[in-house]
Amino acid sequence: MDFSCGAFVCPGRRLGFDDLYEEEEVLGTGACAIVKKCIHRESAREYAVKIISKEGMQRPEVEILSEEKHIIKKLDHRNIVKFYGSFSDAKDYRLVFELLNGGDLYQYVIKRQRTSHCESNVMRYMRDIFTGLQYCHTKNIIHRDVKPPNLSLTIEDKREVVKLVDFGLAVETKGKARRKLGDLGTRKYKAPEMVQGLKYGTPIDLWACGCVLYNLLSGTHPSGASFPSLYWDRVSESSKDLIKQLLNEDQDSRITAAEALNHSFFNPMREESQYLGDAIMHLTEFTQKEMWKTAGGVGIVTNSVLAPIMASVMPSPPGGSQHAGASMDDTVKESC
Structure with a gap:
């Protein structure tokens, strides 16, 4: 066939x-x-x-x-x-x-990494997330809803792989210019420029990544780029620096996905990471409060x-973009 x-x-x-x-x-x-x-x-x-x-x-x-x-x-x-x-x-x-087959990233971390959660694991997960976003952004596609349930995990060749899912709110832009594209997405992960009704672009996805990285390392949600010692004493300075650059309120100065991948956070020779058991406990409490599907x-x-x-x-106006009214009747391509 x-x-x-x-x-x-x-x-x-x-x-x-x-x-x-x-x-x-x-x-x-x-x-x-x-x-x-x-x-x-x-x-x-x-x-x-x-x-x-x-x-x-x-x-x-x-x-x-x-x-x-x-x-x-x-x-x-x-x-x-x-x-x-x-x-x-x-x-x-x-x-x-x-x-x-792995469920969403946070649930996987809570279930599988309870006794081994550390920065090295988080580094691997974030590398996958930034790599996927870098690919999208080179195609001028903004995800607009980066959040825990839209980061799913699977096992490929005996390795954990994080994948971006659910592009229901994604938008394709023309070039790098900022545009007013609406206040969408999930409240906790929205960038300030979106909330304020300003023109925005791909940097909104990096703000959300800052929230995700903050969640994974502390089990709590950021209120600005602050690091209370109760949650952050065991976390490296390079991790905190990357979060600061991701949660930069100036979208024009916010770090890009490509720049994030070159940050010292991903340096394999950096200091040995410590077990973050408290983060698992707080992350469990955090996820239980959310209504994610x-x-x-x-x-x-x-x-x-x-x-x-x-x-x-x-x-769509007459003569609008071809894809706007595209038929939903295409059948599947099976890669056998």
């Missing part, structure tokens, strides 16, 4: 999702979508399918979904969840992704996150 790029067509009709896949158990649900595991009938490989009901959907919502598909089709990187294709029937849209490495955008972008989307 030929799974060449583009729609697979058998004589007389296009193959649908049920022809190629068998749906299995639910991995997670949200206000806007449900995620299930699915099995490819030909290869028996497991995937995750994000199912969005068409019931009650308005044109702006369809355009948001089409934009997500347009963006993720452009991305092919080890640190970004792989997209395999989309389907549409009378009731639902379906997006098929690789199935990530993730499933199978596919983030689920909730209504509270989606509402602002819905309010800002207007029907």
Whole structure:
């Protein structure tokens, strides 16, 4: 069977999702979508399918979904969840992704690193995150919702790999110029320029990375770039310096993903890292307070996150961008 790029067509009709896949158990649900595991009938490989009901959907919502598909089709990187294709029937849209087996990063750290959590581990995770974002930013794509449940972990070749997931709020810009692109995302991880309604660009993703790094090293959330000794006495100065550069309120001076990867935090010869057991305890408490939803490495955008972008989307004018009204009927490319 030929799974060449583009729609697979058998004589007389296009193959649908049920022809190629068998749906299995639910991995997670949200206000806007449900995620299930699915099995490819030909290869028996497991995937995750994000199912969005068409019931009650308005044109702006369809355009948001089409934009997500347009963006993720452009991305092919080890640190970004792989997209395999989309389907549409009378009731639902379906997006098929690789199935990530480690859950979200914070839950993985809490469960697997309880007795071994240290800066060296965090360094590996952050290298993957910065590398994925650097790739996106070179393509002028801003994720806009970097946060714990959108950082999923999997095991590849016996190595932990962190991947960016859920590009439902991502936006593609033209060049490096700042633009007013709306106040979106998750409150705790929003950069100040977004909250203030200013023009912004890729630096908003680096602010969120600063919050993530702060979370992982202390188990707490930042209130500015301050480091109370109760949580930070065992953390290196290079880690604190990188956080300061990520949480720089001046977006024009904030460190980029490429610059972050060259920071002394990633120096393999730096001082030996200490066990951060208190951070695990505080991180457990922190995650229990949050209302995050993730499933199978596919983030689920909730209504509270989606509402602002819905309010800002207007029907495309005649002659608008080709991808804005792209069909959701493309079938999947299976890499056998």
